[in-house]
Amino acid sequence: MILIACGLQRESKILTGPGVIAIPGGGNAVRLEAALETHLALFPDVRLLLSCGIAGALDPALVAGDVVVHLPPPIIPSEVEGRVSGAAFVARPSTSLGTNGSLEDRLKAALPHAYHGLIIGQDHIAVTTADKAALAATGALAVDMESHIAARVAARHGLPFMAIRTISDTAHETLPPAALVGMNPDGSMALGNVLASLARNPSQLPALIRTGQSAERAFKSLARVHATLGPVWATLRDQGSV
Numbered sequence: 001m002i003l004i005a006c007g008l009q010r011e012s013k014i015l016t017g018p019g020v021i022a023i024p025g026g027g028n029a030v031r032l033e034a035a036l037e038t039h040l041a042l043f044p045d046v047r048l049l050l051s052c053g054i055a056g057a058l059d060p061a062l063v064a065g066d067v068v069v070h071l072p073p074p075i076i077p078s079e080v081e082g083r084v085s086g087a088a089f090v091a092r093p094s095t096s097l098g099t100n101g102s103l104e105d106r107l108k109a110a111l112p113h114a115y116h117g118l119i120i121g122q123d124h125i126a127v128t129t130a131d132k133a134a135l136a137a138t139g140a141l142a143v144d145m146e147s148h149i150a151a152r153v154a155a156r157h158g159l160p161f162m163a164i165r166t167i168s169d170t171a172h173e174t175l176p177p178a179a180l181v182g183m184n185p186d187g188s189m190a191l192g193n194v195l196a197s198l199a200r201n202p203s204q205l206p207a208l209i210r211t212g213q214s215a216e217r218a219f220k221s222l223a224r225v226h227a228t229l230g231p232v233w234a235t236l237r238d239q240g241s242v
Helices: 009-015 029-042 101-110 129-136 147-157 177-181 191-200 202-239
Strands: 002-006 020-024 048-057 067-070 087-089 119-122 142-144 161-167
Touching: 002 009, 002 029, 002 147, 009 020, 009 048, 009 202, 020 029, 029 147, 048 119, 048 147, 048 202, 101 202, 119 147, 142 161, 147 161, 161 202, 177 191, 177 202, 191 202
Parallel strands: 002 020, 002 048, 048 161, 119 142
Antiparallel strands: 048 142, 067 161, 087 119
């Protein structure tokens, strides 16, 4: 069994499948962590904990739809982790994917065009270009709101951990206010909040449209990643690797 941490219900619907359960956090770190713990108690056969979904780019070279894969080493130096206040690298799982060369090799073969590097997780959205530049100074390629939670739970249970994210907003973009209120606590879309924000500030509409178009590219890319990796997960489950 594979357990996935994500943010949105839409991501969960894309990612859930045979032997794979995706838990939407809805932007609430405490709730997501509790849900992951509950599922691990209910499904003791979970062998791999992932963070998957859309993310914000920190590397200026990344564009909407690009795929970023984080295959963590057993330890990321604490002096690097501490360089960003309020954020935590997806780090320190007790079991590294490096112990399973077959999985790492299969992922790289299945996603040959993916970028490989650090993904950073934090409890709030990286909104502005300045926010993203500060996070990029750590060497991370992308940022999301779930990976640090999933990594912490994986470490607690001695499970292998990795993150696969598709880029929605680029490092060059500041998100419009309406995009920041578009998620309900259960991970569903909060359309009413978005419309209310637009009513207060109609001038953000062009930026919101661009943000929505980029998000659609990210969701489509995520669906392709899921379709590509489905056979990989099935083969590894049959082999007892995960």
